[in-house]
Amino acid sequence: MPPLPPGSTIGILGGGQLGRMLALAASQLGLKSHIYAPEDDSPAFDVSAARTIASYDDEAALRAFAGAIDVATYEFENVPAATVDFLSGMIPVRPGAKALACAQDRINEKTLARELNVGTAAFAPISSLEDLHKHLRAIGTPSVLKTRRLGYDGKGQAKILEASDAAAAWTAMRNQPSILEGFVNFRSEVSVVAARALDGTFRAFDVTENEHRDHILHRSIAPARLSPSAAEEGAAIARRFAEALDYVGVFAIEFFVVSDSGRDTLLVNEIAPRVHNSGHWTMDGAVTSQFEQHIRAVAGWPLGSVAMRAPGAEMVNLIGEDIRDWQKIAAEPGAFLHHYGKREARAGRKMGHVNRLLSEAPN
Amino acid sequence: MPPLPPGSTIGILGGGQLGRMLALAASQLGLKSHIYAPEDDSPAFDVSAARTIASYDDEAALRAFAGAIDVATYEFENVPAATVDFLSGMIPVRPGAKALACAQDRINEKTLARELNVGTAAFAPISSLEDLHKHLRAIGTPSVLKTRRLGYDGKGQAKILEASDAAAAWTAMRNQPSILEGFVNFRSEVSVVAARALDGTFRAFDVTENEHRDHILHRSIAPARLSPSAAEEGAAIARRFAEALDYVGVFAIEFFVVSDSGRDTLLVNEIAPRVHNSGHWTMDGAVTSQFEQHIRAVAGWPLGSVAMRAPGAEMVNLIGEDIRDWQKIAAEPGAFLHHYGKREARAGRKMGHVNRLLSEAPN
Numbered sequence: 001m002p003p004l005p006p007g008s009t010i011g012i013l014g015g016g017q018l019g020r021m022l023a024l025a026a027s028q029l030g031l032k033s034h035i036y037a038p039e040d041d042s043p044a045f046d047v048s049a050a051r052t053i054a055s056y057d058d059e060a061a062l063r064a065f066a067g068a069i070d071v072a073t074y075e076f077e078n079v080p081a082a083t084v085d086f087l088s089g090m091i092p093v094r095p096g097a098k099a100l101a102c103a104q105d106r107i108n109e110k111t112l113a114r115e116l117n118v119g120t121a122a123f124a125p126i127s128s129l130e131d132l133h134k135h136l137r138a139i140g141t142p143s144v145l146k147t148r149r150l151g152y153d154g155k156g157q158a159k160i161l162e163a164s165d166a167a168a169a170w171t172a173m174r175n176q177p178s179i180l181e182g183f184v185n186f187r188s189e190v191s192v193v194a195a196r197a198l199d200g201t202f203r204a205f206d207v208t209e210n211e212h213r214d215h216i217l218h219r220s221i222a223p224a225r226l227s228p229s230a231a232e233e234g235a236a237i238a239r240r241f242a243e244a245l246d247y248v249g250v251f252a253i254e255f256f257v258v259s260d261s262g263r264d265t266l267l268v269n270e271i272a273p274r275v276h277n278s279g280h281w282t283m284d285g286a287v288t289s290q291f292e293q294h295i296r297a298v299a300g301w302p303l304g305s306v307a308m309r310a311p312g313a314e315m316v317n318l319i320g321e322d323i324r325d326w327q328k329i330a331a332e333p334g335a336f337l338h339h340y341g342k343r344e345a346r347a348g349r350k351m352g353h354v355n356r357l358l359s360e361a362p363n
Numbered sequence: 364m365p366p367l368p369p370g371s372t373i374g375i376l377g378g379g380q381l382g383r384m385l386a387l388a389a390s391q392l393g394l395k396s397h398i399y400a401p402e403d404d405s406p407a408f409d410v411s412a413a414r415t416i417a418s419y420d421d422e423a424a425l426r427a428f429a430g431a432i433d434v435a436t437y438e439f440e441n442v443p444a445a446t447v448d449f450l451s452g453m454i455p456v457r458p459g460a461k462a463l464a465c466a467q468d469r470i471n472e473k474t475l476a477r478e479l480n481v482g483t484a485a486f487a488p489i490s491s492l493e494d495l496h497k498h499l500r501a502i503g504t505p506s507v508l509k510t511r512r513l514g515y516d517g518k519g520q521a522k523i524l525e526a527s528d529a530a531a532a533w534t535a536m537r538n539q540p541s542i543l544e545g546f547v548n549f550r551s552e553v554s555v556v557a558a559r560a561l562d563g564t565f566r567a568f569d570v571t572e573n574e575h576r577d578h579i580l581h582r583s584i585a586p587a588r589l590s591p592s593a594a595e596e597g598a599a600i601a602r603r604f605a606e607a608l609d610y611v612g613v614f615a616i617e618f619f620v621v622s623d624s625g626r627d628t629l630l631v632n633e634i635a636p637r638v639h640n641s642g643h644w645t646m647d648g649a650v651t652s653q654f655e656q657h658i659r660a661v662a663g664w665p666l667g668s669v670a671m672r673a674p675g676a677e678m679v680n681l682i683g684e685d686i687r688d689w690q691k692i693a694a695e696p697g698a699f700l701h702h703y704g705k706r707e708a709r710a711g712r713k714m715g716h717v718n719r720l721l722s723e724a725p726n
Contacts, residue, residue: 023410033409341394
């Protein structure tokens with residue numbers, strides 16, 4: 001299939017900062033963006049050629065959207081599977097329904113990891129308090145109970161420090177199908193942001209090391225402080241996932257790094273079938289940003305170079321009130337400020353980020 | 364005056380590729396763009412939050428535009444002075460009318476250069492064939508007759524190789540006030556792209572060396588192959604112009620480099636009171652692009668770093684049919700493709716450009 005020529009339109013489901021940065025990347029390549037989002041103040045609207053404000057189950061709006069675009073993609077994994085199925089009947093949606101079905105359910109993610117012979121925390125599906133009691137005996141404490149679907153940034157999670165916490169944890173899940181995960185005593189958290197093109201070409205950016213605060217990504221550095229063999233393993237695992245899911249586009253796999261007799265081992269924590277916050281450093285720190293890479297893949301273009309543009313790179317999120325520092329950051333030599341143009345700086349809301357290049361690799 | 368906060372709107376007169384790249388740069392900083400242009404298929408519309416399609420003398424449209432924006436700027440120097448005057452009565456226009464008046468008239472440009480003690484080609488204002496004959500005797504041949512106003516990319520110019528060409532050259536000017544310029548036997552053409560902030564801070568990018576084909580910029584490399592003292596002189600001249608014009612924003616000065624007893628001397632050729640094609644390499648080759656730098660200045664922000672991100676950088680324009688190579692360029696490792704999203708690849712039309720970083724400075 002030939003690549004979509006400049007002038008073609010990429011339809012993007014979701015109008016947040018990821019959709020915004022995808023739209024900006026598309027326009028550099030001469031491609032137009034059409035944003036589909038339910039919120040009328042979506043930050044991506046300000047940089048796109050066209051917009052549809054409608055809910056994800058509005059079939060008439062989706063039909064018109066499909067008629068106005070050449071390919072569809074999405075900026076978040078919680079877009080309803082039915083929406084993607086409906087669009088897929090009319091135009092290509094990349095990545096496809098298979099990737100979405102896997103990433104929308106933590107049990108599917110971890111089951112695929114097992115099939116691919118990739119390590120994860122111990123886990124079990126939980127549908128009742130009885131299930132929970134039973135599996136707690138095998139998995140032990142501390143452990144974490146999470147909803148299988150729709151969790152992000154620590155939402156829909158409950159810690160179980162001892163068996164007596166079980167009932168409260170299950171109540172917090174509000175009867176939603178859940179997953180019990182054994183606690184992992186990790187040394188660090190890293191992610192692999194990678195892309196697979198329409199022709200199957202695969203490229204991974206340097207592994208990124210992530211530091212969270214209050215369950216939200218605070219800071220990423222690249223390359224991650226990791227043994228070379230573990231870094232290679234991370235990219236190899238990402239490739240296996242991409243091939244298993246027949247993936248097209250950028251995705252991220254979050255890993256726990258555990259030290260096992262002095263050797264770094266990677267356990268899959270989560271898969272995001274989209275551009276990812278931990279890949280934001282690529283905007284200034286890699287030859288091709290993850291956003292351009294995703295657009296290239298989705299449009300059927302060859303992937304761009306993933307080479308780093310400096311020995312190291314750092315990304316710090318500007319969450320909520322952090323954004324008030326914009327003037328200070330704007331005046332800092334060599335700081336790359338990215339402001340998402342959101343009106344209201346609510347607590348916990350991602351308002352922007354700042355990238356910095358490092359003259360040495362992190363150590 | 365405090366800087367315009369993110370969420371503010373930059374009004375941009377002109378909707379071509381320069382307006383488009385300005386709008387993209389603004390959005391990275393959380394600023395919105397409102398494009399004002401007469402053409403309904405302006406490439407900048409696709410990446411801006413708002414647009415006005417109206418002629419530059421439509422006072423009602425200009426009034427509404429002024430009411431919807433926080434500051435105005437322009438992407439080309441041939442915006443009518445009356446338009447800028449009219450807007451200036453309602454909102455700040457940066458750069459201001461003074462810079463525009465200078466840059467719109469080749470005699471004004473060169474007169475200012477003389478006042479600032481900066482070299483130019485020999486020149487004289489021409490209003491009649493008698494003027495032309497008279498000044499040809501002093502300036503000699505070869506020389507060039509140009510309209511004082513509205514010339515670009517070689518339009519409105521006629522070469523005079525010998526005195527007998529004078530009548531034809533004057534006819535080609537169609538009675539417009541003109542300028543006779545002595546021929547300069549230059550070694551190379553270079554430009555200084557620089558910025559002055561609202562608080563008077565001045566920063567110049569590395570001097571760029573430019574190669575033209577058919578009077579249109581074909582290729583730029585940075586840093587220019589120039590003696591260090593001439594490079595310093597270029598930046599110093601740019602600063603003098605900026606201060607004399609009370610300039611706010613990015614501008615470019617094009618110079619001829621002449622070798623004078625083995626020493627590089629700079630003669631001012633032209634001033635562009637706007638972002639400039641010869642500064643496109645900064646998008647990938649400098650910490651701050653000229654587009655972000657202009658937006659920073661216009662919004663009253665501190666200027667960004669002008670440090671180069673590699674020992675050298677190259678920009679090649681994609682003119683007319685050149686754009687057909689987009690697939691080849693997209694597949695070239697390390698090539699930064701910028702496609703302007705214009706529908707029709709007319710001959711001589713700037714359709715895009717490609718940047719490449721060089722591992723060594725040009726020599």
